[in-house]
Amino acid sequence: MIKIEKPGTIQNERPLIEFRGVSKTYPSGNTHALEDVNIRIFPGEFVFVVGASGAGKSTFLKLIMREEKANSGEIYANGYKLTTLPRKKVPLYRRTMGIVFQDFRLIPNMDVFDNVAFAMHVVGADKSAIRREVPKVLNLVGLQHRARALPHQLSGGEQQRVGLARALVNRPKIIVADEPTGNVDPNMSYEIVELLDRINRAGTTILMVTHEHNLVRDFHHRVIMLENGRIVADNAEGI
Amino acid sequence: MRKSFGYLTKEGFKNIWANRLMSLASIGVLVACMAIIGIAMILTSNLNVAMSTIEKENVVMAYMNDKNSVLYPIDGSAPPTDKNVPDSAYKVHNEEEAKKVCESIGKLGDVEKVEYVSAEQALENYKKNYVNGDSQYLVYFEGEDNPMPMGAKITLKSLDNFSAVVKQIEAVDGVNLVVSSKVIASTLIKIRNAVETAGLSIIIVLMIISLVIVSNTIRVTMYNRKLEISIMKAVGATDWFIRWPFLIEGVILGIISAVISLGFTYGIYYFAAGKIKDAIGTGSLIAFRKLALPIFGVFVAIGVLAGIIGSIIILSKYLKKEGSEFRAI
Numbered sequence: 001m002i003k004i005e006k007p008g009t010i011q012n013e014r015p016l017i018e019f020r021g022v023s024k025t026y027p028s029g030n031t032h033a034l035e036d037v038n039i040r041i042f043p044g045e046f047v048f049v050v051g052a053s054g055a056g057k058s059t060f061l062k063l064i065m066r067e068e069k070a071n072s073g074e075i076y077a078n079g080y081k082l083t084t085l086p087r088k089k090v091p092l093y094r095r096t097m098g099i100v101f102q103d104f105r106l107i108p109n110m111d112v113f114d115n116v117a118f119a120m121h122v123v124g125a126d127k128s129a130i131r132r133e134v135p136k137v138l139n140l141v142g143l144q145h146r147a148r149a150l151p152h153q154l155s156g157g158e159q160q161r162v163g164l165a166r167a168l169v170n171r172p173k174i175i176v177a178d179e180p181t182g183n184v185d186p187n188m189s190y191e192i193v194e195l196l197d198r199i200n201r202a203g204t205t206i207l208m209v210t211h212e213h214n215l216v217r218d219f220h221h222r223v224i225m226l227e228n229g230r231i232v233a234d235n236a237e238g239i
Numbered sequence: 240m241r242k243s244f245g246y247l248t249k250e251g252f253k254n255i256w257a258n259r260l261m262s263l264a265s266i267g268v269l270v271a272c273m274a275i276i277g278i279a280m281i282l283t284s285n286l287n288v289a290m291s292t293i294e295k296e297n298v299v300m301a302y303m304n305d306k307n308s309v310l311y312p313i314d315g316s317a318p319p320t321d322k323n324v325p326d327s328a329y330k331v332h333n334e335e336e337a338k339k340v341c342e343s344i345g346k347l348g349d350v351e352k353v354e355y356v357s358a359e360q361a362l363e364n365y366k367k368n369y370v371n372g373d374s375q376y377l378v379y380f381e382g383e384d385n386p387m388p389m390g391a392k393i394t395l396k397s398l399d400n401f402s403a404v405v406k407q408i409e410a411v412d413g414v415n416l417v418v419s420s421k422v423i424a425s426t427l428i429k430i431r432n433a434v435e436t437a438g439l440s441i442i443i444v445l446m447i448i449s450l451v452i453v454s455n456t457i458r459v460t461m462y463n464r465k466l467e468i469s470i471m472k473a474v475g476a477t478d479w480f481i482r483w484p485f486l487i488e489g490v491i492l493g494i495i496s497a498v499i500s501l502g503f504t505y506g507i508y509y510f511a512a513g514k515i516k517d518a519i520g521t522g523s524l525i526a527f528r529k530l531a532l533p534i535f536g537v538f539v540a541i542g543v544l545a546g547i548i549g550s551i552i553i554l555s556k557y558l559k560k561e562g563s564e565f566r567a568i
Contacts, residue, residue: 119470
């Protein structure tokens with residue numbers, strides 16, 4: 001395995017996400033979805049996770065989102081120990097991260113503003129905070145003029161930017177993006193990653209699962225490669 | 240949570256509107272259930288009132304085994320030819336002994352009150368109740384010739400153990416005979432018990448139906464909103480935050496149904512009471528306004544409980560699932 005040496009990363013800082021000897025098997029399958037994964041992601045990093053389908057990418061994400069629990073090993077994320085985190089505390093943990101989905105997951109009968117505001121309602125934000133924060137974040141993703149549009153009136157790229165705005169609005173420490181460009185035109189894909197790049201430069205950690213090699217190639221960030229549930233490469237400088 | 244209360248309540252109303260056909264159907268079924276429950280309650284209340292009236296009037300007469308009971312047998316057997324009956328032939332010889340018998344009767348469990356009735360008093364009562372205005376014929380029975388036995392006027396606590404109590408009184412030493420309207424009492428008890436059992440089982444069955452209906456409506460809403468719920472879970476909504484709009488939805492359905500049902504029940508009662516009065520000319524039915532509050536209370540309780548239990552049952556099953564699993568249901 002290649003040592004992580006990202007310039008600008010303070011190595012004695014505590015990692016934001018840490019996997020220690022993590023293995024995961026699903027009850028239905030005999031093979032390991034993940035096997036003995038050790039990894040540390042530090043604050044401010046931009047990390048691509050790549051691998052063929054079935055390599056363990058989505059299990060990796062599910063473990064981070066605490067949708068699944070590891071069978072062995074320990075996972076720490078955003079100050080929580082996920083392997084022993086009680087179910088009741090999972091919502092509080094999830095509020096420390098923003099999740100971007102491949103299929104956008106926008107609520108069809110809610111306009112752009114309300115889709116973003118929805119995430120603030122869920123964490124119990126009051127109206128004045130919602131009125132203040134939502135336009136800011138829409139401005140950041142360049143959709144302030146489409147606040148009253150419904151999702152189906154937007155292009156794929158625009159919809160994903162709404163998804164990104166929703167993930168950002170509660171000011172998470174880390175954005176977890178699961179193939180965010182998977183349902184977006186190739187030229188729009190660049191826009192999305194550029195946007196993520198900008199957010200990253202402003203200090204938010206980004207973890208992006210993708211299988212689009214040209215994106216990984218063009219944006220020089222750390223790349224973690226998974227194969228058959230194991231980490232086979234971890235390049236600080238990209239590929 | 241307090242900050243979100245308004246938002247979540249609004250979401251609950253939205254659920255009902257978004258799912259209005261199903262909401263309407265469940266309100267319909269709930270109203271039908273509640274109206275039947277209401278009618279069962281009205282029937283039981285009216286019957287109970289009738290019963291307690293009868294119970295209050297339900298007096299059992301016990302007659303003593305005294306000299307007169309031997310001289311003038313009540314069972315119609317031939318009286319003794321010799322008027323000089325020995326003291327040993329009967330058990331109650333004077334007023335004091337009669338009062339002692341009354342005391343022993345009073346100690347029985349289901350006896351509310353015992354009143355000693357002297358032979359003279361018994362004759363007076365007899366004159367009043369049975370001979371209407373022709374009491375002058377009874378002057379010959381006064382004084383020494385009074386044929387009435389000493390007695391006890393016994394009021395029972397309830398009709399429930401009627402036959403058993405009567406047997407207990409009959410067994411008291413010194414009691415010759417107990418006179419009661421046994422048939423009426425036992426019939427009334429049977430009717431009341433039947434109505435109460437039927438009413439209770441109807442209410443239980445219909446409450447279960449109400450619960451199933453509300454749960455099902457909430458399930459449909461939940462399916463319609465599973466995308467939202469999966470996002471809610473992903474952005475860190477607590478289980479209660481997700482549950483709340485569904486709970487509100489269930490409770491609102493319950494309350495709307497309760498209001499409509501009260502109107503329905505009133506209409507049915509008004510119509511039925513009119514028919515009953517026409518038929519038997521009695522005005523002893525309970526006024527609806529006296530029943531309205533408890534009935535409405537029961538309706539709201541059913542509605543609210545069905546809403547709360549329904550939403551908790553349905554959601555608890557699904558809230559264990561994670562966002563991505565939620566998308567797949």
